[in-house]
Amino acid sequence: MNLLEFRNVRAAYDRIDVLFGIDLEVPAGSVVALLGPNGAGKTTTLRVAAGLHPVLSGDVLVAGRRVNGTAPEELARRGICLIPEGRGIFPNLSVRENLRMMTYAGVTLSAVEAEAYERFPRLKERRRQLAGTMSGGEQQMLAMARGLATSPALLLLDELSMGLAPIIVEELYSIVAQVAREGVSILVVEQFASTVLGVADLAAVLVHGRIARVGTPAELQDDLSKAYLGG
Amino acid sequence: MDKFLTFTIVGLSLAAIYAVIASGLVLTFTTTGIFNFAHGAAGMLAAFTYWQLRFEWGWPVPVCLVLILGVMAPLFGVLLEVVVMRGLRGTTDTVKLVVSISLLLFMIGLAQLIWPPGVSRPMSKFFQTSTPINLGPTTITWHQAITIMVAIVAAIGLRLVLTRFRFGIAMRAAVDDPSLSALNGARPNRISMLAWALGTALAALGGILIAPNVTLDAPSLSLLIVSAYAAAIFGRLRSLPLTFLGAIVLGLTEGYLTGYLPQNQYLPGLRIASPALLLFLVLLVLPNPRLRGRMTRSREFFPMPSIRGTLVFGGVVIVGGVVLATTLSTPDQLTYGRLFPIGIIALSLVPLVGFAGQISLCQLSFAGIGGLVMAHLGHGGDPVALIWAVLISAAVGALIALPALRLSGIYLALGTAAFATILDRWIFTLPKFSVFGWFNVDLFTQGSINVDPLTAFGKTFNSAASQIVIGAIFFALVAFLVVMIRRGRLGRRLIAMKDSEAACATLGMNLFGTKLLVFSISAGIAGLGGALYAMQLTSIQSGNFDLVNSLQVFALSVVGGIGAVGGALFAGISLYVVLPVIGVLFPTVVRWVGLLPGATGIGLGRDPNGAVSQMRDGFAPLAGSPSSLLVMTLTLAALYGIRLIDAIDNWTFVGGLVIVPLVASVIATVSAASKERMLAQLEDAPDRTPMEWIGIDRPWTTEDLATLDLALGTSELELHGPA
Ligand SMILES: Nc1ncnc2c1ncn2[C@@H]1O[C@H](COP(=O)(O)OP(=O)(O)OP(=O)(O)O)[C@@H](O)[C@H]1O
Numbered sequence: 029m030n031l032l033e034f035r036n037v038r039a040a041y042d043r044i045d046v047l048f049g050i051d052l053e054v055p056a057g058s059v060v061a062l063l064g065p066n067g068a069g070k071t072t073t074l075r076v077a078a079g080l081h082p083v084l085s086g087d088v089l090v091a092g093r094r095v096n097g098t099a100p101e102e103l104a105r106r107g108i109c110l111i112p113e114g115r116g117i118f119p120n121l122s123v124r125e126n127l128r129m130m131t132y133a134g135v136t137l138s139a140v141e142a143e144a145y146e147r148f149p150r151l152k153e154r155r156r157q158l159a160g161t162m163s164g165g166e167q168q169m170l171a172m173a174r175g176l177a178t179s180p181a182l183l184l185l186d187e188l189s190m191g192l193a194p195i196i197v198e199e200l201y202s203i204v205a206q207v208a209r210e211g212v213s214i215l216v217v218e219q220f221a222s223t224v225l226g227v228a229d230l231a232a233v234l235v236h237g238r239i240a241r242v243g244t245p246a247e248l249q250d251d252l253s254k255a256y257l258g259g
Numbered sequence: 260m261d262k263f264l265t266f267t268i269v270g271l272s273l274a275a276i277y278a279v280i281a282s283g284l285v286l287t288f289t290t291t292g293i294f295n296f297a298h299g300a301a302g303m304l305a306a307f308t309y310w311q312l313r314f315e316w317g318w319p320v321p322v323c324l325v326l327i328l329g330v331m332a333p334l335f336g337v338l339l340e341v342v343v344m345r346g347l348r349g350t351t352d353t354v355k356l357v358v359s360i361s362l363l364l365f366m367i368g369l370a371q372l373i374w375p376p377g378v379s380r381p382m383s384k385f386f387q388t389s390t391p392i393n394l395g396p397t398t399i400t401w402h403q404a405i406t407i408m409v410a411i412v413a414a415i416g417l418r419l420v421l422t423r424f425r426f427g428i429a430m431r432a433a434v435d436d437p438s439l440s441a442l443n444g445a446r447p448n449r450i451s452m453l454a455w456a457l458g459t460a461l462a463a464l465g466g467i468l469i470a471p472n473v474t475l476d477a478p479s480l481s482l483l484i485v486s487a488y489a490a491a492i493f494g495r496l497r498s499l500p501l502t503f504l505g506a507i508v509l510g511l512t513e514g515y516l517t518g519y520l521p522q523n524q525y526l527p528g529l530r531i532a533s534p535a536l537l538l539f540l541v542l543l544v545l546p547n548p549r550l551r552g553r554m555t556r557s558r559e560f561f562p563m564p565s566i567r568g569t570l571v572f573g574g575v576v577i578v579g580g581v582v583l584a585t586t587l588s589t590p591d592q593l594t595y596g597r598l599f600p601i602g603i604i605a606l607s608l609v610p611l612v613g614f615a616g617q618i619s620l621c622q623l624s625f626a627g628i629g630g631l632v633m634a635h636l637g638h639g640g641d642p643v644a645l646i647w648a649v650l651i652s653a654a655v656g657a658l659i660a661l662p663a664l665r666l667s668g669i670y671l672a673l674g675t676a677a678f679a680t681i682l683d684r685w686i687f688t689l690p691k692f693s694v695f696g697w698f699n700v701d702l703f704t705q706g707s708i709n710v711d712p713l714t715a716f717g718k719t720f721n722s723a724a725s726q727i728v729i730g731a732i733f734f735a736l737v738a739f740l741v742v743m744i745r746r747g748r749l750g751r752r753l754i755a756m757k758d759s760e761a762a763c764a765t766l767g768m769n770l771f772g773t774k775l776l777v778f779s780i781s782a783g784i785a786g787l788g789g790a791l792y793a794m795q796l797t798s799i800q801s802g803n804f805d806l807v808n809s810l811q812v813f814a815l816s817v818v819g820g821i822g823a824v825g826g827a828l829f830a831g832i833s834l835y836v837v838l839p840v841i842g843v844l845f846p847t848v849v850r851w852v853g854l855l856p857g858a859t860g861i862g863l864g865r866d867p868n869g870a871v872s873q874m875r876d877g878f879a880p881l882a883g884s885p886s887s888l889l890v891m892t893l894t895l896a897a898l899y900g901i902r903l904i905d906a907i908d909n910w911t912f913v914g915g916l917v918i919v920p921l922v923a924s925v926i927a928t929v930s931a932a933s934k935e936r937m938l939a940q941l942e943d944a945p946d947r948t949p950m951e952w953i954g955i956d957r958p959w960t961t962e963d964l965a966t967l968d969l970a971l972g973t974s975e976l977e978l979h980g981p982a
């Protein structure tokens with residue numbers, strides 16, 4: 029079964045089309061990587077999946093149910109968790125208050141804290157600090173904590189690696205792999221394939237708002253360079 | 260020392276009220292991004308309601324308080340959020356401002372509808388009859404003590420809500436990033452409803468506390484509370500602790516001024532105006548988010564006016580003036596004739612707000628200066644005084660622009676509102692004074708001052724009819740001037756500045772000079788309007804030019820469409836033709852008329868381009884059909900002829916004036932549509948959708964994809980087609 033499915037989805041900003049009818053499947057329990065050059069529409073795809081951006085035509089299905097037009101907060105409460113591009117945190121709230129916000133998804137604060145502090149002990153030391161004053165890596169950990177602590181069914185990750193040192197990226201992706209092993213379905217966006225293909229079961233290449241290629245990481249590796257040149 | 264303590268207590272209890280009101284304002288502003296000008300009016304309504312329940316119906320105090328603060332005010336806040344504020348997401352600062360100003364006007368209208376003005380409504384203070392508490396050297400009344408306690412409790416309570424309760428944390432989270440908040444699962448609508456409920460309850464609390472100290476009067480109470488906004492500015496509209504500090508500074512200043520200001524005839528106004536003065540100063544001193552690079556994507560769009568269209572517009576206005584002057588009775592001329600001077604004042608907003616994006620809420624103050632110049636220098640109707648009116652108003656405009664230049668958005672709006680308040684409450688109330696012994700200034704001598712009608716070409720234009728025609732001619736001229744500004748170099752600079760100050764600055768544009776220029780042009784136009792207005796009124800007083808009037812003109816101009824001269828005419832017509840006409844036609848609803856300007860402005864959120872652009876779109880086919888246009892003009896002229904020989908009365912005439920253009924435009928639209936259909940059939944044209952509109956105007960086809968692939972060089976990639 030597909031946990032997330034896009035059927036011929038079109039989306040636009042004002043009257044400028046960005047997604048030209050894409051089809052995409054995230055089978056339950058798998059990790060799918062969505063790759064593509066700048067401006068291909070990867071972020072838009074994730075925003076559509078999370079309900080932040082409207083669908084012009086086509087269908088978005090979650091666990092087989094059509095969810096077009098569902099508000100992002102309702103999707104979040106039903107277990108869809110998007111960690112957005114950049115820092116998905118509230119900079120003017122303390123770490124603990126950031127964690128408190130995660131309880132809207134239906135878990136208790138103590139459960140959130142236990143999970144977050146266990147995976148990222150550094151957050152515990154800094155729980156009273158304003159989140160915006162932490163380092164980039166710590167902020168990304170805090171953002172990731174929501175993906176872990178709220179036990180979502182579907183995790184949507186947008187460029188986890190942006191602006192981070194390779195060692196931290198590696199640490200974050202090892203956690204992604206761990207989460208995947210626990211059965212969470214994941215759709216992960218990256219610009220550069222190398223970081224993510226190691227953990228992905230499937231990969232799709234998005235170019236100019238259309239899915240140009242779908243396959244296993246091995247199959248795709250060869251075509252990738254071509255895709256970037258073509259874009 | 261006793262005196263000092265006494266006035267410290269006076270100041271602190273004022274500070275407490277300001278703090279309560281301002282913190283509510285900060286709460287709604289931070290969580291929803293809307294600066295609610297009507298915040299004070301909510302407090303005003305609460306004060307009236309409290310008076311009604313407590314003193315008119317004699318209900319017990321706790322019942323009244325629980326009902327108002329716990330039920331009515333929060334519900335009212337939720338209602339505001341759902342009906343008005345929610346629709347404002349994604350609109351510009353100007354639209355948000357106009358909607359909340361309109362709300363203020365609406366609420367004042369509502370209060371005056373329910374509680375007609377001119378009736379004394381005394382309110383006693385809490386525990387008025389109990390003996391004051393003895394503090395040794397001085398005493399503190401129970402009301403003062405309670406007020407200060409309430410503020411402390413409110414401060415602690417707010418702090419707890421915002422840091423300990425999840426919905427409070429979510430309110431702060433919404434300030435940081437509303438969509439991330441939704442991704443967390445917080446329901447944004449519910450959060451902002453809660454913020455408005457809480458904010459309105461705080462306004463209500465402040466209103467009930469302040470009302471016993473002043474007279475219960477809807478406009479002054481609503482605007483008096485505007486003073487509390489100065490405290491919120493101390494906190495840069497964000498920080499609650501700084502807001503409380505600001506409230507203390509504000510309250511103490513007012514308290515000490517009450518106690519220590521020397522007793523002379525010039526200074527009582529200063530004390531009343533002191534919050535506004537402080538607001539003005541704080542705006543100037545505090546660092547400002549100037550030259551923000553962020554471009555606000557607005558839904559507003561104003562097309563370039565054509566010269567031909569403007570000439571036609573001007574001609575129609577003048578003909579309209581002649582028609583009014585020849586068909587109306589003298590009293591009616593006095594009523595409806597104001598539309599032109601007020602229209603000119605509204606025109607002054609077009610270059611400033613419409614083109615340059617600089618908000619000003621003090622245009623009537625400039626008009627007042629124009630009126631005063633006319634009254635003092637225009638003895639015997641000297642037309643040279645009109646020129647002086649323009650020049651002096653323009654100079655004052657430039658003077659105000661100097662400090663205001665570093666402000667933008669709502670800060671500028673507040674700064675100009677503060678300026679208007681300072682003039683209303685202090686400057687315009689000054690008795691005769693002399694400037695360094697050079698010359699004497701005597702503004703509104705005994706509260707009002709006479710203005711002579713214009714005399715030119717050996718003729719005195721003292722009839723109401725001739726004044727209307729003069730007003731119409733001046734309106735047409737100024738409208739033409741404004742259009743020429745828009746079409747010229749200055750217009751381009753102003754529009755560029757509105758789009759992005761940062762970009763203009765990097766391009767080396769002289770922002771300072773440009774702003775100064777547009778401020779003085781605008782003030783000059785307003786001064787001209789004020790001078791003409793003064794002549795029509797024959798006797799003026801400061802109340803003709805106060806902030807509430809400015810707010811009305813501002814709101815209706817924006818509703819009409821602030822980017823075009825038609826919007827200014829709309830403002831004039833709505834205020835001085837439509838409202839009186841409704842009052843005459845439907846005498847039973849005349850009391851409701853006061854609600855209309857506000858209600859119209861609240862509707863603005865739906866179409867930020869204004870009513871006039873909608874009308875113009877509706878009449879567009881007419882302009883393209885010369886035959887319909889000719890028939891319409893002839894019919895209207897015939898109608899006018901019939902009216903002149905008194906064969907029909909004014910109501911029939913007006914009915915005709917409305918119906919004939921409507922019918923003509925319907926005919927033109929129908930004929931244009933059928934012509935288009937014919938053309939389409941003739942050509943049987945192939946689909947010529949341009950590339951970029953494919954997928955928008957019609958769905959994508961495989962051919963399109965192939966073409967695009969070719970163009971983008973993506974053809975060798977394997978397309979993953981639908982399963
Ligand atoms: N708010 C917006 N308004 C208008 N256009 C937008 C907006 N956001 C994105 N776009 C456009 O939509 C297209 C797709 O953007 P998107 O952010 O989805 O790309 P992306 O694949 O995530 O790129 P990147 O790798 O740089 O993050 C781009 O051409 C971008 O310019």
Ligand SMILES: [Mg+2]
Nearest residue numbers: 070071072113
């Ligand atoms: Mg992106």
